[in-house]
Amino acid sequence: MYWNIQRILNKELKYVTKRYVCKSYIHLELYRYNSTLNKPPPQYSLLKMMLEEPKTVGPAILSVIFSSGVLLAFPRTLGRLLNDLDTLNLAKCIGLVSLAATASFFKTISATIAMERIATRLRTTTFNSLLRKDSVFFDKTHSTDLANLLSSDITIASSAIHHICTAIRMSITSVFGAGLALYFSPPSLFAVILTPATLGLCLVVIYGRYARKLTRYKAECLGSAIQYAQERLSSIKIVKAFNAQNIEEVNFKRKITDMYMLSRKVALAAGINDALSVAFIGFSVLLISHLSASTVANGIMNIGDISSLLLYTVMSGGGTQGFITSMGNLQNCLGAASRVLEHLHDKELAMIPVPHIITPSGILFDNVKFAYPTRPKKEVLGGLTLNIPAGAKVAIMGKSGSGKSTIIQLLMKLYVPTSGEIYIDGKRIDQIPDDVLRSQISWISQEYPAFSTSIRQNITYPLDTAQENDLQKAYRLSGLTSFIDNLPQRDLTFVGEGGRSLSGGERQRINLARLFLNSRNILALDEPTASLDNQLELEIVKSLKMISNRTVLLITHRTALIDAVDFVITLTSG
Known part of the structure; x- marks a missing residue:
């Protein structure tokens, strides 16, 4: 016999509180049903986790924005110093560097503390959720996978705050760096300055998905190898009793070799990506320098303006490359987060017990x-x-x-x-x-x-x-x-x-x-x-x-x- 006390419905969650009243016990329990059809995307869940840490995430993002603004002001100030060679601009340059270093210090501390707090909360929530899974779940899931979930997957997922800060900095320096470079350059250099950003976007399309797919396959191979090793080492007496050491060495080496071959492909894709990025940036700077020499010779620009232009160009290209890398890392974080959240959004039962007595007859x-x-x-x-x-x-x-x-x-x-x-x-x-x-x-x-x-x-x-x-x-x-x-x-x-x-x-x-x-x-x-x-x-x-x-x-x-x-x-x- 029971009564429905409260019912709260929305699109994704249904909470039903029931009070069971029987002859021999009274128990209050809270059922939570999650819709498997409307699971929130991992990026929304990660964003929600970060919003729950405003005292650390907020200062980290503000520090990144502030330091990015300081870095954007540095090339122009340095150009004025080269033009005028005065102590005022020298003091400004020193002040800007000091401010950027201080902001980076606070950003690193705040982001790291936020990451650890998110990881701590995720590990606690995930472990509590795993404890409430039914026996069928554990029959189908290897303990090594659950250990990796609580260790590496949560570490990767929680590191998203670091990559978000990097992406914010790189996007600011890339966009505003390109804009300031265009502002200080003559019209003849427009196309040359825009080249790194354009080619960088091409890199995102060509190599982004390919590299992420290879990284995922590599992680699966590594997980399979570690699981195999753990099973054999936990049953080492059986392995020794049957003189199977040589067989196990060959089998494990085969699994590790498969992972190594995938790692080579990952390294090749990353190497091509980095090489093209550096080459594009380097050749763009070289081309800009060559074209700028004529503008200096003709008196259109002076040495300080050219220096500012080159720094903004490098900043724009480097920002584009860094943004691409950060987005790739964020994809890895989202992949890890999806594996973690997969277990948090399963149907589970959370109970709020009250004292009870039951005497079975x-x-x-x-x-x-x-x-x-x-x-x-x-x-x-x-x-x-x-x-x-x-x-x-x-x-x-x-x-x-x-x-x-x-x-x-x-x-x-x-x-x-x-x-x-x-x-x-x-x-x-x-x-x-x-x-x-x-x-x-x-x-x-x-x-x-x-x-x-x-x-x-x-x-x-x-x-x-x-x-x-x-x-x-x-x-x-x-x-x-x-x-x-x-x-x-x-x-x-x-x-x-x-x-x-x-x-x-x-x-x-x-x-x-x-x-x-x-x-x-x-x-x-x-x-x-x-x-x-x-x-x-x-x-x-x-x-x-x-x-x-x-x-x-x-x-x-x-x-x-x-x-x-x-x-x-x-x-x-x-």
């Missing part, structure tokens, strides 16, 4: 069918009906692949059944908010993962601290006491990346200790003793027998655990 699977989204044609559960009374201890046995672990993952709403319903305390779990449901289930998976922290932090996860008495009890129930006592740093010992410094049995006992410490109304144990010896397994059986007032689901192949349960269910092909 039993678990019911009613004709549940399920196939993993990555294997939609292979049905894992084909109409499962299962009724587990409250407080019962049930062992689920069966062949590998029969769907035993899937039952727990469906119960925790890590996946959604293809058809059928699942109930807890007579309530459909699709009507129970995820955090409410999962706060009532303690689960250990058969992979028994470990975080790269200490033993204590692994066991107390997700809490920061725990009562010492509760910790010692969890150690005792999981058979960890003697193991921890023999360590120099006891439970503060660092376990290494993924718990590599621990054996499989030690990692499994750490996961058991976490379950006993966070003992909830439903305990779901997936192969809890698969890596333990017989003596430790008997200790775990004793610990499970001591559990009361809990519903226990035990997935196992080990017959020794049957002594700890009330019922045994054998599953055959779902």
Whole structure:
């Protein structure tokens, strides 16, 4: 039963606030649905991010505009100094250089701080969004891609502020430099002065898209190579066991070579672009200098005016080239931003929980069918009906692949059944908010993962601290006491990346200790003793027998655990 409290609609976002009122819990949650058809372009999202940092982005842009104006005044002042050789113009030149340097100082500081603030906010928002993705997303997405998203992609996207500042400076110097050059030059030099800008625009059309496409392909090749290396290094023992080092060396070299060949093409395109730009600017300056010599000889212009003209010409050509480069870099930023925003605009669920209490009286699977989204044609559960009374201890046995672990993952709403319903305390779990449901289930998976922290932090996860008495009890129930006592740093010992410094049995006992410490109304144990010896397994059986007032689901192949349960269910092909 629920009431709609508020509904706000616009073209891109729909917010629906619902208040669920049931017998055993009250929960307020905020659903946010984003239209996949009307995603804002990445340039708008980047602009919005920068507008949210007015105290740093504003000074950076103002400093760029100010320093550009100072630089535009410098050639004319220098020309007057060469004409008159007076101390006033010398002082003006020194002052202009000092002002430009000071403005550049403030621009760099402001832009860098803005970039880091944008990156910090993006990383936080993206990580929070990833935490709320469903299990299907992680089945289809490699962890390396997500790590690159949080590191390099966000760094590139947030650097857009630097490239925007550069583009503003270059566009100002290019446009006004060309205008001032035209102002100070005789009509015969108009066409020569406009040549660098015209040819620069041609470069944008010819090489811009080509270079961006090559850069994108290079990034994809690099990501593939890094992902390959990470997978092999994380499974280095398997590689060594099969003497596959030489094979892996060849395969990795092939991937890196492909990236290198693309890098050569990128370098060639960039080299041609830069060479043509420099050649156009250089030859234009040379041609202007040659034509200007006759104007000086004829008394039409003096040496100071010629110097100003040449500086404005170089400024215009260099500004055009810099603007082209900045726009190319901005395209890379937009590409990275689109990859980041792609995950932020997916449909997701944001919850605002309030205190709740739920006491399950039993678990019911009613004709549940399920196939993993990555294997939609292979049905894992084909109409499962299962009724587990409250407080019962049930062992689920069966062949590998029969769907035993899937039952727990469906119960925790890590996946959604293809058809059928699942109930807890007579309530459909699709009507129970995820955090409410999962706060009532303690689960250990058969992979028994470990975080790269200490033993204590692994066991107390997700809490920061725990009562010492509760910790010692969890150690005792999981058979960890003697193991921890023999360590120099006891439970503060660092376990290494993924718990590599621990054996499989030690990692499994750490996961058991976490379950006993966070003992909830439903305990779901997936192969809890698969890596333990017989003596430790008997200790775990004793610990499970001591559990009361809990519903226990035990997935196992080990017959020794049957002594700890009330019922045994054998599953055959779902």
